[in-house]
Amino acid sequence: MQTVDAIIHAGFIIPVQPLNHILTQHSLVIHQGNILDILPTQLCNSRYQSDNTQERLEHVIIPGLINAHTHSPMSLFRGLADDLALDDWLNHYIWPAEKKWSTPEFIAAGTELAIAEMLRSGTTCFNEHYPFAKIIAKITDKLGMRACIGGFFIDFPTNDAQNSETYFNKAGQLIQQYQSHPLITMAIAPHAPYSVSDNHFKRCLQLAETYQLPIHIHMHETKFEVTNSLKEYNARPLERLNQLGLINQRFISVHSVWLDDSDIQLLGTHNAHVVHCPKSNLKLASGFAPIQQLIDDGVNVALGTDGAASNNSLDLFSEMQTAALLAKAVSQSPTALPAAQALKMATLNGAKALGIDHITGSLETNKAADLAIIHLNNIESLPLYDPISQLVYATNKSQVTDTWVAGQQLLNNKKLTLINEQQLCNTIKVWQDKISKDL
C-alpha cells in the first residue's frame, strides 16, 4: 500500500483526453500536487491509502476549467451599466469608473472577488488581461490559483502607467519575478490593434520572443475595428499583425468575431489560438464568431468569460452551454460543437492556448491535480443518460462542490478554503457603496 496525499472516489471521471471518455466508479489519486493515478475504485483501495480520502460518489470529476480571457478586477463593475451602446458604455461608465476607482486596493479586492467566483464555479486557471498586473499576480499567488498574467500594454495612460516606457518596464519586471513560479505564467497583453501602434507591437513581440511568452490580445471584436484597420493600415487587423510578425503558435486572438476566410486561414496556418467569449459577444452586440468553421479549419479554440462588466459573470458552465448552443444556430447545424467538444474548449484547449497543456487541461497521470467536482444527483441533473451532455446542457455552476489547484483543495464541499467569504462580501459592499454614490 502506497501512502498518498489525497484520494477522491468518484461516481464518474471525465479526463477530456481522450475525447468523449467516461470512467465510472474510478478514483483519482493525488500526490505532491500531481495526479499520481486514475484507476477503478476497487483497485485503488488495494493500492493506495491516504489520510485525506474523499467520497464524491454522486459526482463527476473533470479537469479544472480554464477561463482563457478575463479582466478580473472588473468584477467590481458587475452590473454597473448594462443595455447600453458600446461607446456610451465605455465613455460614460466604464472608462470614467476605471479612471476614478482603479487603485491598488480596488484591483486587489476585484481580483479576490473574481477568483472566489471562479473557484466556486470550477475554474482553476485564468488568463488575465488588465493593468495593475503586479497586484493581480500577487493576489493570485496568495490565493493559490493558477493563472497566466498578461503584462498589459496600451498606447494610452491608465492609472497603472502614464507612458509606454512604464508599461514595458512593469511588464519586464513582472516577467522576471514570475519566471520560475509554480502556478503563475506570464503573457504579453497588448490591448488591441486599434489601441497599439506598430512600433509598440514590435516591442511587445521582442519581449514575447525573448521569453517565449504568449501574446494575448483582443482581435476582430467589432466590424468597425476591421473596416477602420483597412482604412488606416490598408490591412485587416490580423493581416497587419502578421506583417509585423506577431502571429504564431503563441498568439492568442480573443473574440475573433469578424473573420473572413483569409483570417481563418491565417490563424490556422500559424497554429494560433482563438478565445471565444460568446456571452460578451452577444451582450455587446459584437456579433457571432464562426466557431465551427474555425474548428473545422484546425484552429485551437478556447473559452473565456471576458470581464464581469460585460457578461456579467465569470461562469464557464454558462459559457460552455452558450457556446455549444450558439454554434449550432450560427452554423445551421444541430450537430455543431457537440458537448464533449465544448468541454474540451473550456479545459484542454485553454491550456493549449496558454502553452501549459503539458501541465494541466486534462486528467492524466503526472499532470497537475487541477480539478473541478460537480454533483449530479439532483432534480435538475436527472435522469442521467450521459454525464458529458449533462455537464454542458443541464449543469449549473452551483453544482460545483470542489475545486483543486495543483493538489490544493481551494473549494471543499462548496466552502472556499483560503478565502473568507463573509469578509470578502463585506469588502465588496464597501466598494459598492462608494461606487454607487456616483450613479
Place this chain on the structure above:
Amino acid sequence: MQTVDAIIHAGFIIPVQPLNHILTQHSLVIHQGNILDILPTQLCNSRYQSDNTQERLEHVIIPGLINAHTHSPMSLFRGLADDLALDDWLNHYIWPAEKKWSTPEFIAAGTELAIAEMLRSGTTCFNEHYPFAKIIAKITDKLGMRACIGGFFIDFPTNDAQNSETYFNKAGQLIQQYQSHPLITMAIAPHAPYSVSDNHFKRCLQLAETYQLPIHIHMHETKFEVTNSLKEYNARPLERLNQLGLINQRFISVHSVWLDDSDIQLLGTHNAHVVHCPKSNLKLASGFAPIQQLIDDGVNVALGTDGAASNNSLDLFSEMQTAALLAKAVSQSPTALPAAQALKMATLNGAKALGIDHITGSLETNKAADLAIIHLNNIESLPLYDPISQLVYATNKSQVTDTWVAGQQLLNNKKLTLINEQQLCNTIKVWQDKISKDL
C-alpha cells in the same frame, strides 16, 4: 392591527408593473391566496400581523416566472439524445422513445419532475403542450402548481389517442372538468401547421371559440416548415391559419423564428402572442427569432423553455438571460431587450399570453400571491448596483429560495413543501435505468 395569512419582509420587491420599478425594504402581505398589500416594512409592522412572517432581507421578491411553452413529461428524456440533426433526433430517438415509454405512469413521473424543477427555479405557472393532458393536469392539481393545460391535437395517433375523435373528445372532457378550477386553465393545443389538416384546425377553432380558450401551437419553427407550407398550401403557415380564422388575441404562436414582415404585421394587428424559446431554437439550430422587431411592432412576447429534451432544463433564469443577450446580437444593438423587458417577458407577458394577466404576472394588490424569491447576497451577485440587471445577467436558478403559488409556499428556503425530493429522485432513477437499457 389586521391579522393576515403571511407577511414577507424583503430587501427588494420588483413588481414588474410598472416596468423598471424597484421597492427597497418593503413587505408583501398575503391573505386568502392573494396579495393584500405591498408597503414599506416599517409601515407593515404597524398595520399587519401574522403567525407566518418571513424575513428575506437579503432577497428580492419578483412575480413567479411563467414558462409559456413546455412539454413537462419530456423531462424524463433530458439528455437522452443531443447534438443530432432534427430528423435523426426525432426519428431515431424521441419518437421511438415516446412510442415505447409514454404510459400514464411515465407521464405522471415526468410531470412531477418538471414541476419540481420549475418550482426550484422560481416558476409558478406553465403552459403545457403534450398528449396525456388529463394526467398532467391531475399531477399539476395535486402539487398546487398553476398551469394552462393544452388539449392536445395532432393528425397522427399517439399512445394517448388513436384518432382525431378521441383527441377532441378528451380535450372536450378536460375543458369541462377544469372549467372552474382555481389554478388550472385550458387551451387548445394543435401540434403544428404541418401536422394538422385544415378541417381539424376548424374543429380546434370551434372548441376554442366555444370556451374562449387560447390556441397554443408551434409556428414557423424551421425554415423548412415555411417553404413546405408555401408549396402545399400556397400560403405561409401564419397566413394559412389566418385564412382559417385562428389568428386573434388568444392565439399563442410558439417559436416564431422564421417570420417575414407580413407575418409580424399579421401577429401585431391581431394582437396575437409569441412565445420565444431561445435555447431550444439555438440547440435545434432552428434559427434566430426577430424578437426586438416583434416587440417594436407591439407583439406581446413571452418566454418558454420548450421541453427538457431540447434545452435541457426548465430554467427561466437561463432563458431570460439568453433572450436578453441574443436579442442584442441579432438586432446588432446592445440596447435591445434590456433587463427589465426580459423580466417582463418571463412574467407579465406570459400571463397575458395565457389570458390570466388579471390574476398573475405582476405583484399588485388583489392579484394572486404567485412569487419567486431570490437571494442576492452572495459572491456572484455582488456588487449589487441594480437588482433587475443582476436578476437577468448574473442570477442563477440556484439562488431561488422560495416559490409561492396562490398564497401557498411550495418552496420554502430551498425545500419543496409538497414534493418529496428524495423519493422523486429515486422514481426518476428507476425510469432512467429502464430507458437506458435501450441506448
